[in-house]
Amino acid sequence: MLRFSQKLDRAWAVSGTSLCVGLDPVIARMPPEIRIAPRPVLAFNRFIIDAVGDLVCAFKPQFAHHAAEAAESDLAETIAYIRKTRPGVLIILDAKRGDIGSTAEMYAREAFDRYDADAVTVNPFMGDDAVLPFLTRPDRGAVVLCRTSNPDAARVQGLNSSGEPLFAALARRAETVWNRDGNVMLVVGATAPEDLATVRAAAPSLPFLVPGVGEQGGSAEEVVRRGARADGSGLIVSVSRAILHAGDANAVRAAALRFHAELKTREAVG
């Protein structure tokens, strides 16, 4: 059994990129022939996976987009389809779970057993109690919200915590306390590049999941410059709408290739 950090290294090595594509199916924005399929959510996800699966280190299925459509079985089959067709690719369930104790354990069971995700996004508003239940399996990880990409992110995340912003304090705690099994990542948005550098200074070794490149306006080049680890690695850069809604399969692939070119890690191996 690979540990989470080994899976991550493998995903980067096999793909040669830090590009991750979010799977946020929106029926109204799907190509017409997919929109009328019997299971449009599953059909759309497979369409994207087929178009860009060789260009990504990770896929990030978004929970709400499936839950609003009562498409839990589509979500499960999507993940199984990635496992079958792209076995080295990391799967991050973006569900932003934020609960404690036995309830958080239920969410871990859901993400890791029911859906077989490698990692799940987690909200730390309730403190350690909301994070630690997701870290008991060395082969599965938690991706903890730290400094998100949205306009009002700083209201809570930017508060002072013993002389530094909360996002820096959370990063430090993640690096020094939560990461005993090497299975913690942080969500750090591309839209605040200076804060990205601050989080990197507070958590020199942790991998980051970086949203906000693409339609939200963040720059891939700047993300790499400010957010990478000293050795140039450590990033999963997630793009959703700018790729998902590009058009037909050729247009989707062309959009992904542009991000892929900006987010090369090394020559792909394996």
Place this chain on the structure above:
Amino acid sequence: MLRFSQKLDRAWAVSGTSLCVGLDPVIARMPPEIRIAPRPVLAFNRFIIDAVGDLVCAFKPQFAHHAAEAAESDLAETIAYIRKTRPGVLIILDAKRGDIGSTAEMYAREAFDRYDADAVTVNPFMGDDAVLPFLTRPDRGAVVLCRTSNPDAARVQGLNSSGEPLFAALARRAETVWNRDGNVMLVVGATAPEDLATVRAAAPSLPFLVPGVGEQGGSAEEVVRRGARADGSGLIVSVSRAILHAGDANAVRAAALRFHAELKTREAVG
């Protein structure tokens, strides 16, 4: 169409209590004859609703306990069963959603359209962007995490925000900015009574959802004394395990009656 605040007033008036029972089905802790039912989650929820439905102002189905069992259809049927058998009772989906923009809108659709909940719990770590999408329907509410009942709650929620704890700042913002349609509530735990009084001072008019009474050790009498509005109203006090796991139907009802006696609002009407 009743507004959310009218639904809440009706729920208190019909039941004469501030008691809410959480529906957190755990198969291993169910009575043996329910555990072996074809759909144990639904059977257990109906068992609880039948036993205590006349003693509560609200039921609070817990999302994770259903999601871990792939029991979305049981969750939907549970809510429909409450609507049918206890039409005046408020239904709060405890899912602690914490996402932004179009994703948060998807979660609102899930809670209000798919599951027909009256309110959903919401996590404000991402700021206004995570709260406002749940407030666009005057007949549905958001119950925003403010000061939770768990041991490490203060790590984030107790940080200083312009001279007061974050939980007080969130309460003030909820009262003065978010509550334009009268559909905001706050989660304030029973385990920190002084903080409960602080939140009440910051949000004099908002209703509170108060967990932490029962197995977590909070006192119902102290919750009412510290947390009620000036007129004595304004509370939904949620108890889960101390009632759910009491035993057979008579034991469950007896456990609920003890809390009900401590949490009377006025003589039930209607």
